[in-house]
Amino acid sequence: MIEIEQLTKQFGDLRAVDAISLTVPAGEFFVILGPNAAGKTTTIKVMAGLMKPTSGSVRICGFDGATDPLEARRRLAYVPDFPFLYDKLTPAEFFRFTGKLFGMEDAAMEAEAGRLAKRFHLGEFLAKPIESLSHGTKQRVAIVSALMHAPEVVVLDEPMVGLDPQHARVLKDILREQADAGVTVFVSTHQLSVAEEMADRIGIMHQGRLVAVGSHGELQAANRDSRLESIFLSLTKDGV
Amino acid sequence: MNGAKPIPHWRLLAGVNRTQNWRRLRSAVARSRLHAFLMGLFVVGYAWLAYALFHKALNFTSSFPGLGPVLIERMMFLLFAFLFLLLLLSNVIINFTNLFRNREAQFLLSLPVPHQSIYRWKIFESGILASWAFLFLIAPLVAAYGATHNAAWHFYVVTPLFVALFVVLPGILGSWAALGLARWVDRVAFRVAAVLSVIVLIVVASSWLQPETVTDEMLETRVLDVVDRLLARTRFSLFPFLPSYWVSSGVTQWVEGALMGTLFFGLVLLSHTLFFGYLASTRSGGFFYGALSAVNSRGAGAAAGQALGQAPFAPRLLDRLAKLLWWGRADARALLVKDIRTFLRDATQWGQSLILLGLLIAYIVNLRHFSHRLTSDFWIDLTSYLNLGACALNLATLTTRFVFPQISLEGKRIWIIGMAPLGLRRTLMAKFLFCTAVSMAVTMALVGASCAMLSIPAERVVFFTLTIGVMAFTLNALAVGLGAVYPNFREDNPSKIVSGFGGTLCLVLSFLYIVGMLSLMAVTSRWAFGGNSAAVFWLGWALFLSGSFLLGWLPMRAGIRKMASVEI
Structure with a gap:
């Protein structure tokens, strides 16, 4: 579960996130949309503990990211838009390293990483140096390393960038399964089709504020429009 | 699933970085054997040549009765005093980059790794990066110093221990300075401070290094007085609260056989290293996170022209200056x-x-x-x-x-x-x-x-x-x-x-x-x-x-x- 209360983040004179409040319950697939510089990535970075909020709070499974960061991050899987990987390690070594950081036993780590790697067709790359992999393959490695410790909350920033349609499908399926199993999934994307197809609820951010939240149907009803694209454009027209 | 005996984060980070660096070195050697050979030749050549020159110079200096040992001892104090300053500066720069501009640090922050563990690992890494080159450069001089004094084998064991304890202090102080800079000094203030510091450095160096007038008569009749005046400007290196003073005193007293003196300065060094090391490794993580958050939260700042209210495409000073090069193409x-x-x-x-x-x-x-x-x-x-x-x-x-x-x-x-x-x-x-x-x-x-x-x-x-x-x-x-x-x-x-x-x-x-x-x-x-x-x-x-x-x-x-x- 993710609980965001009156979250504000200021960069000098710029208010990137402006007093947003949102609760994403366990088992929900939440997609956040918004034009560039709407404040999506900043919100996610505060959720991941990369920066302190100027005011307000973020709780992951009841643990405040500012006062109890370790417990919050233990339950979180976070993949940034440009994930960091140790370029001289192989994916297998990288999975072992992140598994140890999460306190996983070797057998559990091998089983879970192996299962996810198989679904993402990473088998042939597991023993190759990460630096030799393509952008999309590195993205798949980062996703597997984040998901393998059985997180309670998954936060992904632009996860589809670099993935081919086949692996984008795999990721969508896995995230849906996670949500169905009770995991909170929070995804930021520019692909409206992902939101339409996958999201239980959709949030639209614009100029640091959460201007709309609801299921696809609720957004359609509230805006008297059937297409998510036109709803999105009408709600964010100043920033496009 | 999470029942495994936890491996300390320190060991995990050290292990993964050791593997990374070893593979990097191996691939560099494999990519160009000529490069590796030239680098090896340079390392050995420098060490040998520097040792030979320092040995010759120290022998020459020590040949002056009475004066030689005084000059050599002062040189050792100066060496470590300047080494301390250079290590401090180097640690500030490298810690800043390694703590706040490093993708590994940002990556670790999103994992269940305590801020303290990340900070501890990063200052250790920065300390090594900031110190190894300086230590490599001074090693031949210290070895030549031992050889000139016919030091016993244990001098070459004790001295590295002293130096190892010594480098921890500028490492920690440098990292704290970097934390302070990151937390409270923004980009513009840093630029102004850097330029002012260099101006102050030039002025201080120019006024401090004044010539001493020495006549032939003084050289013949009052040698000690002249030497004392010449050495007066190096007296700062004898300030007893400088860590460089403790290491210099320990090393010079060991070579002279004054073991109790060495033990005393060794313990002074050890107690300070342990005290500051304890503070750094257990009490600075929270401050590191605050500083990192401050760096990440800092506004990009308006470009000079925008601050003055100019249109974004209006030519700025550099564009106008470039037009003076009329013969060059646009x-x-x-x-x-x-x-x-x-x-x-x-x-x-x-x-x-x-x-x-x-x-x-x-x-x-x-x-x-x-x-x-x-x-x-x-x-x-x-x-x-x-x-x-x-x-x-x-x-x-x-x-x-x-x-x-x-x-x-x-x-x-x-x-x-x-x-x-x-x-x-x-x-x-x-x-x-x-x-x-x-x-x-x-x-x-x-x-x-x-x-x-x-x-x-x-x-x-x-x-x-x-x-x-x-x-x-x-x-x-x-x-x-x-x-x-x-x-x-x-x-x-x-x-x-x-x-x-x-x-x-x-x-x-x-x-x-x-x-x-x-x-x-x-x-x-x-x-x-x-x-x-x-x-x-x-x-x-x-x-x-x-x-x-x-x-x-x-x-x-x-x-x-x-x-x-x-x-x-």
Whole structure:
């Protein structure tokens, strides 16, 4: 579960996130949309503990990211838009390293990483140096390393960038399964089709504020429009 | 699933980074065995040559009865005092980059790794990066010191232990300074502080290094008084609260057999290292997270023109200045403006240039004290050639550090200029001409000023100024040419680009060129060291010019060819 209360983040004179409040319950697939510089990535970075909020709070499974960061991050899987990987390690070594950081036993780590790697067709790359992999393959490695410790909350920033349609499908399926199993999934994307197809609820951010939240149907009803694209454009027209 | 016995984060991070670095080293050796061989040769050659020279110098100094041991001991105190300052500065810079501009640190922050563990790992890593080169440089001197005093084998065991304890302190203090800078000093304040610091450094160095008037009569009758006055300005190194004082005292007393004294200073050092080490490794993590959050939360800041209310596309000062180069084409001028802006907005780049320039200015300002003391022609000639050498070596450092990586720094953006009508060949030439013009103007002015400080006759001032001008041409051509022949488009960090094979080759060739040409110029000089005929002098100049031209032209030609065939 993710609980965001009156979250504000200021960069000098710029208010990137402006007093947003949102609760994403366990088992929900939440997609956040918004034009560039709407404040999506900043919100996610505060959720991941990369920066302190100027005011307000973020709780992951009841643990405040500012006062109890370790417990919050233990339950979180976070993949940034440009994930960091140790370029001289192989994916297998990288999975072992992140598994140890999460306190996983070797057998559990091998089983879970192996299962996810198989679904993402990473088998042939597991023993190759990460630096030799393509952008999309590195993205798949980062996703597997984040998901393998059985997180309670998954936060992904632009996860589809670099993935081919086949692996984008795999990721969508896995995230849906996670949500169905009770995991909170929070995804930021520019692909409206992902939101339409996958999201239980959709949030639209614009100029640091959460201007709309609801299921696809609720957004359609509230805006008297059937297409998510036109709803999105009408709600964010100043920033496009 | 989470029932495994937890492995300390420290061990995990050390293990993964050890594997990374070992593989990096192995792949570097596999990629270029010649590079690895040259690096190995340089390491062994430096250690051997430095040890031999230091040993000879220390033996010579110790041959003065009474005076020698005093001078040598003070030199050890000075060595460690300056080492402390340099380590402190180096740790501030490296800790700042490693804590706040490092992707691994950001990655670890999103994992269940305590802030304290990340901070502890990063200051350990920074301490090693900041210290190893300095320790490598002073090791031959300390070894020569032990050999001069016929120290027993255990001196060579105890001294590294002392030094290992010692380097922890500037490491921790440097990391705390970096935390403070990150937490409270924004970009503009940092720029102002850096420029002011260099100005203060120059003023302090100029006023502090004043000459002492010593007459022949004083040298004959009051030697101790003269020595005392000469050493007065080095007394700061004897300040008992400086960690360098503890390590120097420990090392010098051990070599003299005063073991209790060594034990005392060893314990002082150990207690401070443990105390500050404890604070750093258990109490600074929260502050690190606060500082990192402050850095990440800082606004990008408005560009200068926007702050003044100008339209975003309105030409700024640099654009207007570039128009003064009316003979250059617009695209080449745009490239220069882009390069200058990139340089000025990279604090690491201009900060290092500022430090080098500050040291050079402090050196030249202090040359004026030299000229009053030099009465023999031999010493005047020697000093003037050494002065030329110092300026040329400084220039070589600048060209290798800042000019060589120019093409590589285009990196993933190389397609922009590669696909533009400007083309890579003209890009190379534009960078070469610009860097040469700037470095020629600066070095010719500095050499002219330093010659004036040494009160050298006008014709020799012209000679030395022209010589450094030619050297600027060659060293820049060498750096630009080799930078194009050995580009590294995958790396964004100029320090790492320079440390590759091409950078090492550039530095070695630059140094060999300077030493060779300086020797040639001195040997064929018309006035120095006995003087030569006009024919020998002009022959020397012809060899210098042709050698300089070849060493500049050949790499440039190879660079242009490489650029013509580079795959973007």
